[in-house]
Amino acid sequence: MQTNQKITKIPLLAFSDSDMALKQMVKITEDLKRTYQARDNTLLAVNEAHHQVLMRLAIAAEYRDEDTGVHIIRLGYMAEKLSTLLGESEEYAFMMRLAAPMHDVGKIGIPDSILKKPGKLDVNEREVMNTHAEIGFNILANSNVPLFKLAATIALSHHEKYDGTGYPNQLAGNDIPLAGRIVAIIDYFDALTMDRCYRQTFSDDIAIKMVLEQSGTHFDPNLVDLFIENIDTFIKLRQKINENPLTYNQLINYSLEIFM
Numbered sequence: 566m567q568t569n570q571k572i573t574k575i576p577l578l579a580f581s582d583s584d585m586a587l588k589q590m591v592k593i594t595e596d597l598k599r600t601y602q603a604r605d606n607t608l609l610a611v612n613e614a615h616h617q618v619l620m621r622l623a624i625a626a627e628y629r630d631e632d633t634g635v636h637i638i639r640l641g642y643m644a645e646k647l648s649t650l651l652g653e654s655e656e657y658a659f660m661m662r663l664a665a666p667m668h669d670v671g672k673i674g675i676p677d678s679i680l681k682k683p684g685k686l687d688v689n690e691r692e693v694m695n696t697h698a699e700i701g702f703n704i705l706a707n708s709n710v711p712l713f714k715l716a717a718t719i720a721l722s723h724h725e726k727y728d729g730t731g732y733p734n735q736l737a738g739n740d741i742p743l744a745g746r747i748v749a750i751i752d753y754f755d756a757l758t759m760d761r762c763y764r765q766t767f768s769d770d771i772a773i774k775m776v777l778e779q780s781g782t783h784f785d786p787n788l789v790d791l792f793i794e795n796i797d798t799f800i801k802l803r804q805k806i807n808e809n810p811l812t813y814n815q816l817i818n819y820s821l822e823i824f825m
């Protein structure tokens with residue numbers, strides 16, 4: 566059967582044409598690669614800048630409360646470790662490493678007369694001191710950056726208690742964000758066992774007992790169980806960090822593996 570359809574002939578490329586086309590394609594691919602590389606580098610730089618800002622905030626807060634510098638580094642790694650043991654994603658655990666050190670950033674808004682008072686705080690002073698949770702939240706909140714959001718959540722919720730008697734919102738049980746429940750335990754344990762100018766250090770055994778005594782009241786009982794089951798790992802981690810004090814920049818870049 567005959568048709569009137571015309572057959573379009575595709576001209577064959579001469580060797581030199583196809584060679585040129587290939588060269589052009591390679592050039593375009595390389596240009597694209599460079600563009601993507603530049604974009605990735607910019608994104609990495611922005612990401613790093615977010616981390617740096619958070620760390621600088623933490624440093625600013627710690628300048629007010631001098632003897633806690635290494636405490637917040639330990640806190641970062643311990644928060645990461647507990648998150649990993651819980652089965653949380655690697656990404657979440659890493660964000661916990663960077664966000665947990667910011668938990669007390671609100672102390673920047675507490676007067677020295679209260680923050681550095683050597684003795685016990687009276688009721689009014691305690692009330693002012695407790696506002697550091699909300700101050701921290703206000704400093705960190707209203708950002709779309711996930712790391713800032715997590716840091717804000719921790720700042721606001723790390724003094725809530727599992728039985729609902731904490732502050733500032735008297736949240737109870739799982740209404741307390743997981744990140745706040747994690748930081749509550751490790752902050753308490755690490756603060757008890759570190760040297761502070763105003764009180765003696767507790768032994769690990771006593772600190773463990775004190776954590777266990779408050780399981781289900783102050784702390785999430787499931788997290789306490791997991792923390793105590795792995796206490797040797799946390800003590801080893803603490804020891805390694807004390808032996809190799811890190812800078813804040815190193816906290817961003819060094820994974821847990823270098824300690825374990």
Ligand SMILES: [Fe+2]
Nearest residue numbers: 668669723724
């Ligand atoms: Fe706090």
